[in-house]
Each structure stands twice: as C-alpha cells, then as structure tokens.
Amino acid sequence: xxxxxxxxxxxxxxxxxxxxxxxxxxxxxxxxxxxxxxxxxxxxxxxxxxxxxxxxxxxxxxxxxxxxxxxxxxxxxxxxxxxxxxxxxxxxxxxxxxxxxxxxxxxxxxxxxxxxxxxxxxxxxxxxxxxxxxxxxxxxxxxxxxxxxxxxxxxxxxxxxxxxxxxxxxxxxxxxxxxxxxxxxxxxxxxxxxxxxxxxxxxxxxxxxxxxxxxxxxxxxxxxxxxxxxxxxxxxxxxxxxxxxxxxxxxxxxxxxxxxxxxxxxxxxxxxxxxxxxxxxx
Ligand SMILES: Nc1nc2c(ncn2[C@@H]2O[C@H](COP(=O)(O)OP(=O)(O)O)[C@@H](O)[C@H]2O)c(=O)[nH]1
Ligand SMILES: [Mg+2]
Numbered sequence: 001x002x003x004x005x006x007x008x009x010x011x012x013x014x015x016x017x018x019x020x021x022x023x024x025x026x027x028x029x030x031x032x033x034x035x036x037x038x039x040x041x042x043x044x045x046x047x048x049x050x051x052x053x054x055x056x057x058x059x060x061x062x063x064x065x066x067x068x069x070x071x072x073x074x075x076x077x078x079x080x081x082x083x084x085x086x087x088x089x090x091x092x093x094x095x096x097x098x099x100x101x102x103x104x105x106x107x108x109x110x111x112x113x114x115x116x117x118x119x120x121x122x123x124x125x126x127x128x129x130x131x132x133x134x135x136x137x138x139x140x141x142x143x144x145x146x147x148x149x150x151x152x153x154x155x156x157x158x159x160x161x162x163x164x165x166x167x168x169x170x171x172x173x174x175x176x177x178x179x180x181x182x183x184x185x186x187x188x189x190x191x192x193x194x195x196x197x198x199x200x201x202x203x204x205x206x207x208x209x210x211x212x213x214x215x216x217x218x219x220x221x222x223x224x225x226x227x228x229x230x231x232x233x234x235x236x237x238x239x240x241x242x243x244x245x246x247x248x249x250x251x252x253x254x255x256x257x258x259x260x261x262x263x264x265x266x267x268x269x270x271x272x273x274x275x276x277x278x279x280x281x282x
Contacts, residue, residue, distance in 0.1 A: 002031035003089035005109060009037050010075035014096035015044040016214040022053050022061055024102045030109065036062045036083060037096075038075040062086075072163075072218075073187030077177050084172060091167045097212035100164035104207055108166035116171035116200035119157060119192075120164035126206030127159070133211065144228065152231045153193050158204055160192040161185075161227075174198045181237065185223060186230040193234060199244030
C-alpha cells in the first residue's frame with residue numbers, strides 16, 4: 001500500500017469550491033490520497049457540503065468542524081495534527097479556491113522523496129502571478145516576500161507567505177507544531193521560518209498562482225497589516241533559537257522530469273503544468 005497523502009484544506013465560505021476541489025484531487029490518481037477539510041462554521045454552509053462529501057466518499061474525505069472562525073493558522077495546526085494522527089506520510093496544504101492548482105501535487109510528491117518540504121513558489125524562476133493581479137497587489141506581495149520577511153527574519157525561502165506546500169511527516173515532527181503560535185495568515189511565514197531553523201531540506205518549485213475561481217478572499221487590508229506586524233512577534237519568540245545547519249540539498253533532476261511527464265499525460269487535466277507559466281487553472 002502506498003504511503004498516505006493527506007491534503008489539508010482550511011475553509012471559510014468556500015461552499016462553491018469544495019466539491020470541484022474533491023473531484024479534481026481524486027482525479028489526480030495519486031494512490032492513497034485523502035482530503036481533510038477544516039471548516040470554521042462557514043455561514044455559507046461549506047461545512048455541510050464537505051460533510052455530504054465525507055458521507056459519499058467515506059475514508060477519502062474527512063471534515064473537522066470548528067465552532068467559529070478561529071483563524072487559518074489554528075486550522076492548519078489542527079489539520080496537520082489530525083493528519084499525523086491518522087497515519088499520513090505526506091501532508092499537502094492548500095487553499096480551497098483553486099489558486100493552488102491540484103495539478104502540481106504529483107510533482108510535489110515526486111520532490112518530497114528527496115526533500116523535507118516542497119513549496120509551490122511564485123517567486124522562483126518560472127513562477128508566476130495571475131495576470132489579473134493589480135500592480136499594487138503584486139508590489140505588496142513582492143515586498144512581503146522579498147523585503148519584509150527577509151529583512152526581519154532573514155528567511156531564504158523566496159515565497160515565504162505562500163500557502164501551497166507538501167510536508168513530509170518527519171518534517172512536521174521535527175518542527176514541533178506545539179511551538180507554532182501564529183493563528184492567522186502569518187502562520188505561513190512562521191512555518192517557513194521554523195522549517196529553515198530546523199535545517200529542513202526545502203525545495204521551491206515554480207507555480208502559476210491563479211486568482212481564486214469563486215468566492216472572496218478573507219485577506220482584508222487589516223489582516224495584511226496584522227500579518228506584517230506579527231513578523232516581529234515571530235522574531236521575538238525565536239530569539240534564542242539557533243539555526244540547525246542545513247543538510248546538503250540532494251540532486252533531484254530525474255524525479256522532477258519523470259513526475260512532470262506523468263502529469264502531462266493526465267486525461268482531461270487542464271494541466272497547470274502544461275505550459276505552466278502561461279496556463280490559467282480556470
Ligand atoms: N478554517 C478556516 N479557514 C480559513 C480562515 N481564513 C481563511 N480560510 C481559508 O484559507 C484559505 C486561504 O484563504 P483565502 O481567502 O483564499 O486567502 P488568499 O488566498 O490570501 O486570498 C481558503 O481556503 C479559505 O477558505 C479561517 O479563519 N478558518
Ligand atoms: Mg486563496
């Protein structure tokens with residue numbers, strides 16, 4: 001039996017996305033892949049839609065229902081712990097909104113054979129943001145990644161704010177999730193920072209980051225400001241932590257090309273990997 005992959009998806013008002021997402025994830029034909037939604041009593045009924053899916057697809061779709069909006073960070077921590085407790089060897093994290101194309105997941109899993117963390121990155125060569133993003137939005141995202149997190153925390157990861165990643169079980173165990181305190185969006189930055197501090201082998205692979213298909217972002221101006229300020233709090237909390245010397249990065253070329261060709265052959269896939277930097281996942 002192949003190792004279990006758990007895709008953890010936090011949801012808040014994603015009722016129109018979750019069924020499409022499940023269909024797409026299951027059509028990837030990744031062996032032993034399961035999906036865990038962590039829903040915060042979404043007013044639009046996402047929790048019920050996800051629950052219906054869990055009933056239709058027992059053992060493949062799971063839902064954690066939380067009583068109210070408790071934040072992205074705590075949703076992920078709860079989801080990761082649940083995934084580890086249920087035997088996942090690989091844990092994928094992603095948005096529900098198709099900004100993170102499921103088509104990349106086989107490639108993530110290919111790289112995860114040799115790396116501890118695989119990050120879908122908008123800021124490595126070949127990575128790309130949706131053409132519809134305004135100049136202001138681009139600038140803010142670039143500033144957060146290329147200036148802010150680098151300046152305050154010294155993170156080397158180019159897309160430290162991104163939320164599309166694949167963790168090996170051992171990586172999450174080494175990070176020690178109990179130490180992660182970020183409840184909101186800055187969770188992504190803290191996890192990146194903690195991964196670097198733990199000396200994990202990190203691979204950033206280029207992704208095309210599409211604008212969400214349906215629904216609205218929960219990322220308001222206030223949330224952005226709060227995330228920016230919370231970076232200082234992370235710096236303070238980790239002030240006594242020493243970075244563990246990073247293990248040498250492995251050579252990965254053969255696996256990368258093999259996995260890419262598998263994805264290209266996928267029937268009917270819209271193929272974010274086909275002409276990756278151009279194709280929109282919509
Ligand atoms: N459970 C839970 N999910 C959340 C919360 N805030 C955002 N999400 C989900 O986290 C993912 C990322 O949020 P999104 O609005 O897409 O942020 P953006 O991609 O930065 O615009 C989506 O799947 C949201 O539904 C929250 O407080 N609780
Ligand atoms: Mg999103």
